[in-house]
Amino acid sequence: MAHPALARRELDEGHTVAHHTFAHPLLNRMPAAAAEAEIDRGFAAVDTALYGTAGSAPATPFFRFPGFASSPALLDRLERRGVVVFGADLWASDWNPMTPDRQLKLVLERIDANRGGIVLFHDTKAQTAAMLPGFLRALKARSYAIVHVVPSDRSAKARSER
Numbered sequence: 228m229a230h231p232a233l234a235r236r237e238l239d240e241g242h243t244v245a246h247h248t249f250a251h252p253l254l255n256r257m258p259a260a261a262a263e264a265e266i267d268r269g270f271a272a273v274d275t276a277l278y279g280t281a282g283s284a285p286a287t288p289f290f291r292f293p294g295f296a297s298s299p300a301l302l303d304r305l306e307r308r309g310v311v312v313f314g315a316d317l318w319a320s321d322w323n324p325m326t327p328d329r330q331l332k333l334v335l336e337r338i339d340a341n342r343g344g345i346v347l348f349h350d351t352k353a354q355t356a357a358m359l360p361g362f363l364r365a366l367k368a369r370s371y372a373i374v375h376v377v378p379s380d381r382s383a384k385a386r387s388e389r
Contacts, residue, residue: 231276238277243377245289245313246270253296262301266290287378289313313376316344319355327358334358335365343371 238244248254249268257265271281278286288310292301295314305312317337319330334346348355366373 228272228276234273234276241375243287243289243375244273244277245287245291246273246285246310247291248293251293253294254292254301255296255298259298259300259304262298263304266301266305284308285310289376289378291315313345315347317341318347319349321349321352321355325354327354327361330354331358331361331365334362335369338366338371339369 234244246266246269248265249272250265252262252265254262254265270285274281274286288308290305290310291313297312302312317334319334321330325333338344338346348359350356363373
């Protein structure tokens with residue numbers, strides 16, 4: 228909501244914009260109804276920023292729990308709604324202050340040890356933004372592939388009907 232032009236730019240440049248929550252609470256510590264309302268508020272904020280309106284279902288059916296704090300009930304509810312929940316195989320620890328060079332070394336060591344996987348980065352961190360060009364070059368040099376996750380045709384149809 229604070230930066231809708233940036234969110235639209237990400238979408239316009241071909242990136243998949245997925246969902247989180249609105250206020251980033253640990254959802255497994257909340258009543259299920261309150262947690263689902265928090266998820267819906269996040270869906271609505273992103274979709275309104277991107278498309279000017281929010282429907283009953285998120286335009287992109289991808290979600291990540293803050294702190295990976297899911298619960299069986301919330302996972303079931305999201306599955307029934309056709310929302311795919313993502314996690315991460317490793318993280319950049321970019322919430323800890325470090326130089327971009329240190330972060331690059333740390334993340335590459337983790338990727339190599341894991342032989343790839345989903346990496347969690349935080350886009351609000353300047354150190355992460357600074358290390359990304361080197362990170363992408365290093366992945367290419369190591370013959371890793373970056374996979375662009377996109378919604379199914381069913382989701383694309385729902386978005387076009389907005």
